[in-house]
Amino acid sequence: MTDIDQTDILIVGSGAAGLTLALRAAEFARVTVLSKGDLHEGATFYAQGGIAAVLDEQDSIESHVQDTLTAGVGLCNPEVVKHIVTRSAQAVEWLVSQGVPFTTSELDKSSTEGRITKISDLSSLHLTQEGGHSHRRIIHATDATGKAVFKTLQRRALEHPNITLVEGCTAVDIVTQKRPEASNRVCIGMYVFNQKTSRVELVPAKFVALATGGASKTYLFTTNPDGASGDGIAMAWRAGCRVANMEFNQFHPTCLYHPHAKSFLITEALRGEGAKLELPDGKRFMKAFDDREDLAPRDIVARAIDHEMKRLGCDCVYLNITHHSPEFIKYHFPNIYNRCLTFGIDITKDRIPVVPSAHYTCGGVVINEEGETDIKNLYALGETSCSGLHGANRMASNSLLECFVVAFGTARNISEKILNTTICTNLPTWDESKVTDSDDEILVAHNWDEIRRLMWNFVGIVRSTKRLNMAKRRITLLKEEIQDYYASHKVTNDNLELRNLVLVSELIIKSALQRKESRGLHFTLDFPETLSEAKDNILAPLD
Ligand code: FAD
Ligand code: SIN
Numbered sequence: 226m227t228d229i230d231q232t233d234i235l236i237v238g239s240g241a242a243g244l245t246l247a248l249r250a251a252e253f254a255r256v257t258v259l260s261k262g263d264l265h266e267g268a269t270f271y272a273q274g275g276i277a278a279v280l281d282e283q284d285s286i287e288s289h290v291q292d293t294l295t296a297g298v299g300l301c302n303p304e305v306v307k308h309i310v311t312r313s314a315q316a317v318e319w320l321v322s323q324g325v326p327f328t329t330s331e332l333d334k335s336s337t338e339g340r341i342t343k344i345s346d347l348s349s350l351h352l353t354q355e356g357g358h359s360h361r362r363i364i365h366a367t368d369a370t371g372k373a374v375f376k377t378l379q380r381r382a383l384e385h386p387n388i389t390l391v392e393g394c395t396a397v398d399i400v401t402q403k404r405p406e407a408s409n410r411v412c413i414g415m416y417v418f419n420q421k422t423s424r425v426e427l428v429p430a431k432f433v434a435l436a437t438g439g440a441s442k443t444y445l446f447t448t449n450p451d452g453a454s455g456d457g458i459a460m461a462w463r464a465g466c467r468v469a470n471m472e473f474n475q476f477h478p479t480c481l482y483h484p485h486a487k488s489f490l491i492t493e494a495l496r497g498e499g500a501k502l503e504l505p506d507g508k509r510f511m512k513a514f515d516d517r518e519d520l521a522p523r524d525i526v527a528r529a530i531d532h533e534m535k536r537l538g539c540d541c542v543y544l545n546i547t548h549h550s551p552e553f554i555k556y557h558f559p560n561i562y563n564r565c566l567t568f569g570i571d572i573t574k575d576r577i578p579v580v581p582s583a584h585y586t587c588g589g590v591v592i593n594e595e596g597e598t599d600i601k602n603l604y605a606l607g608e609t610s611c612s613g614l615h616g617a618n619r620m621a622s623n624s625l626l627e628c629f630v631v632a633f634g635t636a637r638n639i640s641e642k643i644l645n646t647t648i649c650t651n652l653p654t655w656d657e658s659k660v661t662d663s664d665d666e667i668l669v670a671h672n673w674d675e676i677r678r679l680m681w682n683f684v685g686i687v688r689s690t691k692r693l694n695m696a697k698r699r700i701t702l703l704k705e706e707i708q709d710y711y712a713s714h715k716v717t718n719d720n721l722e723l724r725n726l727v728l729v730s731e732l733i734i735k736s737a738l739q740r741k742e743s744r745g746l747h748f749t750l751d752f753p754e755t756l757s758e759a760k761d762n763i764l765a766p767l768d
Contacts, residue, residue, distance in 0.1 A: 230257070232257040237435050238438060239260040241632075242607025245628060254387065258390050269371045269628075271450060277355075277620070288359055293310065296745075327350050329349045330351040356519075357520075363497070425716055434603075455725050457605060459725035473586075479496075480582035486564075498557060499546070500519070500544050502545075530581050545577075547576070587617070587619050588762075604635050606632055616759075663720060668706075669720050672703055684734055697731075
C-alpha cells in the first residue's frame with residue numbers, strides 16, 4: 226500500500242517547468258507533482274530579473290535568436306533556439322491568462338495598478354534589459370518575477386481536480402523495463418522516499434517527467450536554494466540517459482556579499498537599468514574586458530570580477546545604482562531594496578558589495594524540443610535538462626522561457642501517446658532487508674561540505690588541468706565512500722542528495738577535463754583559445 230497513488234503522469238519538481246507541465250497535461254490526464262521540500266523551494270520562487278520574450282515592435286525573433294547564439298558561443302542548437310524564441314510571446318500570453326501580475330510601463334508607485342491581467346494589454350508590459358540582450362525584452366514582476374509566477378501557477382494547480390501536489394517526498398530512482406519490442410528501455414515508475422513515514426514507496430506511472438532544477442549546490446557559494454543537488458541529472462544518468470555539456474556552470478556576477486546574507490542575488494536588471502560595477506576605490510573596470518561593459522554576457526562579467534578580486538586581493542566589488550532616484554529604485558527593485566536594508570545597506574545611497582556565485586547548470590539530461598530523453602516515457606525539462614538552448618553560456622532570463630515552452634511541448638507529446646500507454650503495476654518493491662539505520666550523519670555532513678569546497682576551489686570560474694585532475698582523484702574516493710554508506714544504510718533525504726551531488730560533481734569534472742579549449746563558461750588556463758569548431762560534450766553512462 227503506497228501513500229502516493231499510481232498516476233498517469235508523475236512530475237518530479239514543482240518549479241516553473243513542473244507546474245507548467247502539470248497544468249497543461251491536467252487537461253487530458255491525472256497528474257501528480259512531487260517536491261522534496263516545500264512546494265516553493267526551487268529556483269523558480271527566487272527568480273528575480275524576468276522572462277525574455279519578443280514583445281516590442283522594435284524587437285524581432287531574429288534578434289533574440291542571434292543574441293542567444295552569441296551568448297552561447299557557437300554551442301547552441303540554432304533550431305532549438307528558434308523553436309523556443311518563436312514561442313516566447315505565446316508563453317507570456319499563457320502566463321498572463323493564468324493571472325501572473327507582470328509589471329507594466331505605467332510607473333504607478335503607490336498601487337498594484339501598474340500590473341496587467343489581460344492578454345490584450347501585452348503591449349503595456351514594462352520591458353527591462355539584461356546582459357547579452359540587444360533590446361529591452363525582459364518582462365518581469367518588479368524584482369521578484371519567480372515568486373509571482375510560482376504563486377500564480379501553484380494556485381491554479383491547487384484548484385485543478387486532476388492535479389495532486391505532494392510535498393516532502395524525494396524521488397530516489399527511476400524504474401525502467403526492457404521490452405522486446407522497444408530498442409530503448411521504458412520508464413514505468415519511480416521509487417520515492419516519503420519523508421513523513423521514512424519509507425521508500427514505489428509509484429507506478431505511465432510517464433515520468435524530471436523537473437528537478439539544477440545542480441549549483443555542487444559549489445560552496447551559490448544563489449540557489451538548498452535542494453539544487455542535481456537529483457534529476459543523477460537519476461537519469463543512473464537509469465541510462467546521456468547528459469551533455471556539464472562543464473558549463475554559470476556563475477552569476479552579482480550575489481550580495483555579506484556574512485549573514487545566504488545566497489541573495491542582486492539581479493542583472495540593476496545593470497540593465499544603468500547600475501555600474503566598481504572596484505573598492507570607485508573605479509569602473511568592465512571597459513577593459515568587453516565593449517559591452519557592464520552588460521556583457523555573464524561569463525565575461527563574472528570572470529572580470531574574479532580577475533579583479535584576485536589582482537587586488539579584495540573580498541568583493543561593488544554595484545552602484547545611486548544615480549537613480551530613490552522612488553525609481555524602490556519601485557523597480559523593492560525586494561532588493563528591502564533585503565539590503567536589513568543588512569544596513571541603503572541601495573539608494575550606498576554601493577552594494579557583490580561577488581560571483583554558482584547560479585545555473587547549462588548542461589543536463591539530453592532532450593529534444595518536447596522533453597523526450599533516451600528512455601521511452603521518461604521526460605526531462607527545465608534546468609535539469611540540456612535542450613540545446615543555452616550552449617556554452619545561458620543568456621539572462623532565457624531559463625524561465627525554456628521551462629514554459631518545453632513544458633508545452635512535453636504535454637503535447639504525452640497527449641499523443643497516452644491512449645496507447647498502460648500502467649505497469651507488477652514492479653519490484655524497495656528492498657530494505659540488508660540495510661541498517663543511518664548512524665553517522667557527520668560523515669554525510671562532512672562529505673557534503675568537502676565536495677562543495679573542492680568544486681569551488683578546483684572546478685570554479687577559472688580552471689586548470691592540474692586542479693581538475695586533483696578534483697577528479699578526490700571525487701572518485703568520495704564517491705566510493707558515499708556509495709558504500711548508501712548501500713548499507715537506510716535512506717534519508719541528506720544521503721540521497723549527497724549521492725546525487727557527488728555523481729553530478731564527477732560528471733562536471735569529467736566533462737571539464739574532456740574540453741580542450743576555453744569556451745563560454747568553461748575557461749581553463751591550459752587551453753585559453755576557443756577552437757574553430759564548437760562541439761557538444763556528450764557523456765553516455767554505458768561508455
Ligand atoms: P526549480 O524551480 O529549481 O524547481 C525544482 C523542483 O524540483 C523543486 O520543487 C524541488 O523541490 C524539486 N526536486 C528536486 N529534486 C527532487 C527530488 N529528488 N525529489 C522530489 N523533488 C525534487 N531565470 C530566468 O529566466 N530569469 C530570472 O530572472 C532568473 N532569476 C534567478 C534568480 C535566482 C536567485 C536563481 C537561483 C535562478 C534564477 N533564474 C532565472 C534561473 C531559473 O530561476 C531556474 O533555472 C528555473 O526557475 C528552474 O526551474 P525548474 O522548474 O527547472 O526547477
Ligand atoms: C537575474 O535576475 O540577474 C537572474 C536572471 C537569470 O538568471 O536569468
